[in-house]
Amino acid sequence: MLPKRLITCLTSGLLLSLVVLLRADDQQWLSAELLAGAQKEFGDEAEQRLLDWQQLYQDLRNKDESEQLRLVNHFFNQRVNYISDEKHWGQKDYWATPYESLTTHGADCEDFVIAKYYTLKELGVEVEKMRITYVKALRINQAHMVLTYFPTPDAIPLVLDNLIGKIYSADRRKDLEPVYSFNGSGMWLERMKGQGIRMGNPNKLDLWTNLRLRMSAQGMEI
Numbered sequence: 001m002l003p004k005r006l007i008t009c010l011t012s013g014l015l016l017s018l019v020v021l022l023r024a025d026d027q028q029w030l031s032a033e034l035l036a037g038a039q040k041e042f043g044d045e046a047e048q049r050l051l052d053w054q055q056l057y058q059d060l061r062n063k064d065e066s067e068q069l070r071l072v073n074h075f076f077n078q079r080v081n082y083i084s085d086e087k088h089w090g091q092k093d094y095w096a097t098p099y100e101s102l103t104t105h106g107a108d109c110e111d112f113v114i115a116k117y118y119t120l121k122e123l124g125v126e127v128e129k130m131r132i133t134y135v136k137a138l139r140i141n142q143a144h145m146v147l148t149y150f151p152t153p154d155a156i157p158l159v160l161d162n163l164i165g166k167i168y169s170a171d172r173r174k175d176l177e178p179v180y181s182f183n184g185s186g187m188w189l190e191r192m193k194g195q196g197i198r199m200g201n202p203n204k205l206d207l208w209t210n211l212r213l214r215m216s217a218q219g220m221e222i
Helices: 004-015 032-042 044-060 065-079 085-089 098-104 109-122 206-217
Strands: 130-137 142-149 158-160 176-183 186-191 194-200
Touching: 032 044, 032 098, 044 065, 044 098, 044 109, 065 109, 065 158, 098 109, 098 206, 109 130, 109 142, 142 176
Parallel strands: none
Antiparallel strands: 130 142, 130 176, 142 158, 176 186, 186 194
16 A cells, blocks of 8 residues: 555646646746645645745846855755655655655655756756766765766766755765766766766666656656
8 A cells, every 4th residue: 555645645746737837927936726736735834845946946047057056955955854765655766756855845865866956957057967866875885866067068076965065076075986877868877077978868767757757747847
């Protein structure tokens, strides 16, 4: 039997399948229907977190990328609690949409990265500059995920991480051992100091494909 929280989120996703983000109205990033659905299913605090996310988007639209990176990283690290997938969703591995992370007030490392990646993409950061990067976190000896950002194609990337609030370049993150990375356009065997070796299509990842379908049902294209 699926956990009640997961059933609620999946049901909400179906109910929101016709909801779209309003791009024509610069003052409203998230639709009124989406916000009302969050309030009905999860309460006032969940709706407020979405409103705060919308305000973040409005505040950062005309900022430079370094400021966007810093404040998006800070927002999700501060506004969403870390909860493991097994505790939160009753599953070993579940990639939550930003809507799910904010409304349920919980996320694990993958969910933090997904929310940051999507928000920055919507702010205009090129997908080619960002990688969803699997690493081994050496200090805690476990698999982990971070968002890496390449200012230029050959640059050492910056690392956005929910474990460490400040953004550092990858060569300063000796505690992370890269494994592989991907974005909406490709997958790579990863090297934290460079672009890595291209290895295929990210849509071969079942979790990524499932995430994209659920986000599309919520009016969000990742």
